[in-house]
Amino acid sequence: MKALILGLALLAGTAAADEAKVSRPGQYSGYSPALYTERVTSSFYFKTRDGVRLAMDVHRPAVNGKPVEQAFPVVWQHSVARRFATDQKFSGVAQMPLLTQYGYVVVEVDRRGAGASFGSRRGYNDRTEARDAYEITEWLARQPWSTGKVGVYGCSNTGDAAMHAVSLMPPSLKAVFAGCFSWSKYDGFMRGGILANWGSGVDRTFEDDLKNLPVDGDADRTLLRQAAEDHRTNTPLASLWRGMPYRDSWSDLVGTRFWTEGSSGTYRAALARSGVAFYIFGGWEDDFRREGLVAMANLASNPRKYVIGPWQHCRNPGFDLLVEAHRFYDHWLKGVDNGVMQEPTYTYSTQGAAEAPRWQQSSQWPPAASRLQALHLRVPGQGAGLRLDARAETKQAASVKLGVATPIACPAGWSPLAPTCLQSDNGLRFEGEALAADVEITGHPLLRLWVSSTEPDPHVFAYLEDVDAQGRATMVTDGRLKASLRAVKTPPYDFLGLPWTRSLEEDHQPLQPGVPVELKFDLLPLSHVFRAGHHWRLTVTGSDPRDRRPVQQGAQLTVHADVQHPSALQLPFATAPPGGPRVSP
Structure with missing residues (x-):
């Protein structure tokens, strides 16, 4: 790289030795x-x-x-x-x-x-x-x-x-x-x-x-x-x-x-x-x-x-x-x-x-310095907060339920990263620890999420957010997957090593009520520095203001996070991640 x-x-631009000839991005x-x-x-x-x-x-x-x-x-x-x-x-x-x-x-x-x-x-x-x-x-x-x-x-x-x-x-x-x-x-x-x-x-x-x-x-x-x-x-x-x-x-x-x-x-x-x-x-x-x-x-x-x-x-x-x-x-x-x-x-x-x-x-994308490291979704127990943790969950069974709600309204022409319509209050929020130093994330985050649902075909949305020391959140990137089209196949072209859901009609596989399935999908690429004192947050919802399908009334989504269902977010660290060396997936 x-x-x-x-x-x-x-x-x-800055003063150059030869001001008459300058050729660089934007100048x-x-x-x-x-x-x-x-x-x-x-x-x-x-x-x-x-x-x-x-x-x-x-x-x-x-x-x-x-x-x-x-x-x-x-x-x-x-x-x-x-x-x-x-x-x-x-x-x-x-x-x-x-x-x-x-x-x-x-x-x-x-x-x-x-x-x-x-x-x-x-x-x-x-x-x-x-x-x-x-x-x-x-x-x-x-x-x-x-x-x-x-x-x-x-x-x-x-x-x-x-x-x-x-x-x-x-x-x-x-x-x-x-x-x-x-x-x-x-x-x-x-x-x-x-x-x-x-x-x-x-x-x-x-x-x-x-x-x-x-x-x-x-x-x-x-x-x-x-x-x-x-x-x-x-x-x-x-x-x-x-x-x-x-x-x-x-x-x-x-x-x-x-x-x-x-x-x-x-x-x-x-x-x-x-x-x-x-x-x-x-x-x-x-x-x-x-x-x-x-x-x-x-x-x-x-x-x-x-x-x-x-x-x-x-x-x-x-x-x-x-x-x-x-x-x-x-x-x-x-x-x-x-x-x-x-x-x-x-x-x-x-x-x-x-x-x-x-x-x-x-010279390449993602930059050669970027390495994926997993942050595991953790459900500590009744009354405890949902967490993102570099240590894998060891409990035999852990899950958290979410009643799917109408998405928080956004103005027309909304940018997905606009702060005016965060979906954080509409979903399950998995929080990371406050950072001791700046950390750069550059590349494609990947999410491995085990879910079950009361409906056969939930739409699952995930948002990576940057939360400052005062608790103010900014959405950094997002991903989504129609659960019935979760089958990951070999892509017919270079898909950057990301999970490619083929999404043919024969791949349509509805969920059985209460039976967990694994969803693998990427979040859109980013290059972002999480500052010292900030922390990252993953929000998972069952609705999004851009979704053309109406919310299924009474639908309930369950996220599973335990040793049998190892839900995890992989972030592409361009600088050393906290808590240990970088590892490839």
């Missing part, structure tokens, strides 16, 4: 000066192979209001709403048209069935969209204002679209800058077999579609209205997801097993053969953060980089993500020797430390 503490200089100068102060945008319809018209914006460098008649590299996004500027100040993806000042053409294309484009959306990142992306990429490469080298970018659903654009291996596509996407659609939207995300994807009403941006020459919005009429037959995404409870579920709405078709990981062999370079980004407050790390593991033969910070979904306040895209594209589309690919592969922030966020780098 090669680790480097970057400190605050990573974001703000870039002296390699690619701003050449143009203007850009011009033209919009029109691009006709696909089957005649469907897609709305396209082309942003070009300009001088005196006219486009520069010169060939530039092209970067583009397969969008759902061109020039969508919400949170532009905090989104590197929304800022991408600013690259025109450095000699790029930036293009945004509404996907079929979205924005001002005609056609109907069959699925969400399906093979139809991938074929569209191939056509668009090669068309862009042939234009007189293009050098023939093309990059693609996106975040969330457009990050998925960027990954799918590679899957048919367009020859002109050289580099992808994408974040907050799902490597596996099932694991992204049905993590642990549970549909429990805030959003189901972009579904808009006819009235919403009429508010989209028309192309040039459609001042009366006649074409926009016609496109919106096409969208009436779009596949409803919430219905699509709900109709596929298993990884191998068939969807009559789209006529395939869509979790497979819609996953970029399905086409991992083609992504590897493409030779395309990837820069993947994520946020510690994003539900998809594990997905980007799994993608990185499966793209090991491609040139690749990764950055993750203390950010929510597709937002990066305090860090110039546009700079990272600029450095990356300069290297791969312009041949600029700026050292971006000589840096360690992974750049990540660590929360909780006195200087948080503290930035670090590593």
Whole structure:
């Protein structure tokens, strides 16, 4: 492992020996000066192979209001709403048209069935969209204002679209800058077999579609209205997801097993053969953060980089993500020797430390210094508190019951790590000891939990919390599992050594009332320092505010923790854990 503490200089920069040339995460100068102060945008319809018209914006460098008649590299996004500027100040993806000042053409294309484009959306990142992306990429490469080298970018659903654009291996596509996407659609939207995300994807009403941006020459919005009429037959995404409870579920709405078709990981062999370079980004407050790390593991033969910070979904306040895209594209589309690919592969922030966020780098994930050590769940007895302890429980029988309650309400758009809606008061709280020194946890926590239930298919949620000396808690990460889909199988791709629940229909195995079963699942990755005087806490509940399934009234969950049922939380210690040496699982 090669680790480097970057400190605050990573974001703000410090005086360098050669101030004219700086290239490091979040900072870039002296390699690619701003050449143009203007850009011009033209919009029109691009006709696909089957005649469907897609709305396209082309942003070009300009001088005196006219486009520069010169060939530039092209970067583009397969969008759902061109020039969508919400949170532009905090989104590197929304800022991408600013690259025109450095000699790029930036293009945004509404996907079929979205924005001002005609056609109907069959699925969400399906093979139809991938074929569209191939056509668009090669068309862009042939234009007189293009050098023939093309990059693609996106975040969330457009990050998925960027990954799918590679899957048919367009020859002109050289580099992808994408974040907050799902490597596996099932694991992204049905993590642990549970549909429990805030959003189901972009579904808009006819009235919403009429508010989209028309192309040039459609001042009366006649074409926009016609496109919106096409969208009436779009596949409803919430219905699509709900109709596929298993990884191998068939969807009559789209006529395939869509979790497979819609996953970029399905086409991992083609992504590897493409030779395309990837820069993947994520946020510690994003539900998809594990997905980007799994993608990185499966793209090991491609040139690749990764950055993750203390950010929510597709937002990066305090860090110039546009700079990272600029450095990356300069290297791969312009041949600029700026050292971006000589840096360690992974750049990540660590929360909780006195200087948080503290930035670090590593050549691998998890960092080589991280080692798993088990903290056993202990149920000392009547009236005693639930504990997390490095010593294994020796009692012959121990368990604790939880009446499953309606989750504590959270505001719309809640970040999973927001302090306003902790579920601690709704669950069983297993407390660790107060720490004598700071301890860094970096990697993927694993939970082995023995449970029984009064219902055949409980949903089990687990939250790792940081509790300070005054008892104030902050949720650090979470995990979940649908108990009937607990069967752990060998994954068909690199899953970072984590327990992979296959979740096929044949794996569905309901619980028998009162009979304990073992659940093994991961909590989302983290890098966090638990400060001296703080302690960690594991909260286990039977409900979560994101869960779309109503709480089963009167349901009771029992957690077992004894020698026959050794429930334990494994934490990835990046510094020596208290109470003994680090051990691997």
